[in-house]
Amino acid sequence: MKKILSINKKIESFNKSIDVQGDKSLSIRWVLISSLSKKKSIAYNLLKSEDVLSALECIKVLGSKVKLSKDKCEIIGVGLNPKIKNKTTFNAGNSGTLGRLILGLLVNSKSKIKLIGDKSLSQRDFSRVVQPLEKFGAKFNSKKTLPLEMKGLDKPKAINYLEKKGSAQCKTTVMFAALKSKGETIIKAKKSRDHTELIFKYLKLPIKIKKKENYDIIKIKEVKKVNSLNYKIPGDISSCAFFIVLTVLSKKSELLIRNININPSRIGIITILKKMGASIHFKNQKIYKGEQIADIFVKSSKKLKSINCPIKYNSSAIDEFLIIFLVAAKAKGTSKFKNLSELNQKESPRLVWASKILKLMGIKNITTKDSIKIYGNPQKVVDKKIIIKNFFKDHRVFMMSVIAALTFGGKWKIYDTDSIKTSFPKFLEILRKI
């Protein structure tokens, strides 16, 4: 793969249908949950990206057997009490989801384990999961960042936990630890993606959920065994998002994206873009193992208007804001997005990067630690040279830049093409078909 991508021309109008790759959150969860069963689990359309491959490597280190072929993946797991040697190292690569979730699974490891990751992951905050895991009884060497060492305990004790950030990673880490802990863990969690809850329910694990307006109360008891989980992973809305915006911002274009997970906790982008005037519809809706799936039909939009984005959409659009900001840049009026400090906790400080890229494009924005105000201009055309590099190989910064180049114009050089391997290796291949 060439390291630098050059784009010198806007995309022509198109009328196509595409598939995107499997959902990353579901793929990582399927891998980790399958490792808890001693029976064979099979997944189709598992996302074969570096983050998911790192998850497969981690469960192999635990002793699981993995068979990965072109169209399916089989896992025979190790159950709830794997034998782990002292100082076993788990490498989460670039993945915050894997790094955090695996610590929950390892809470009952009496042997010391070491968790490492790449440069970007080693700068991210782990105190958010260290704190609840310490309540379960685990001991850590470092409180905040990787590399870290954890020593769990034979019989962790259930905890009460308040999750205030709306982080599905923190919630799921605690949910995994709860399966291995004596008693009933009670989580009061600000709303966030609920894939783990849906899988636990499907597997008939002892989970009870009470949904309140902003919070869910989740109760989980210890289990003695976990059944195998066969799964057809639907397409990832977070990958789909780049193509949705490409279509919205292109002239006279239409796109059908098939078989996408439209779990309500993930489709903030659809709600936000529709409020801004985009034409997006779901077709062939169905339910699969608790998840909602649909084809997404999107058309280019001539009249886009600004938004004062309600913070209640933040969690369900958390991975899509970079690309939403491009729509704000083409919309009439000033758009405001608030309470987004979490965006600077991702693979790169994304609010900082969004602001930088928009400024390079000549789009006025005022950005603070947790907010951005974008002065949109429907007539905006970029006609200068733009170089994007040193962005911690953040896959979503790369893909945002590509879509900006194709829809606003200009002469772009975007470094680190291989950054897409973490979440969406086929991004450029699919784009070329359009």
Ligand code: S3P
């Ligand atoms: C994820 C949760 C989100 C999201 C990440 C995937 C998950 O992170 O940004 O890409 O699969 O649980 P937070 O839970 O930290 O918001």
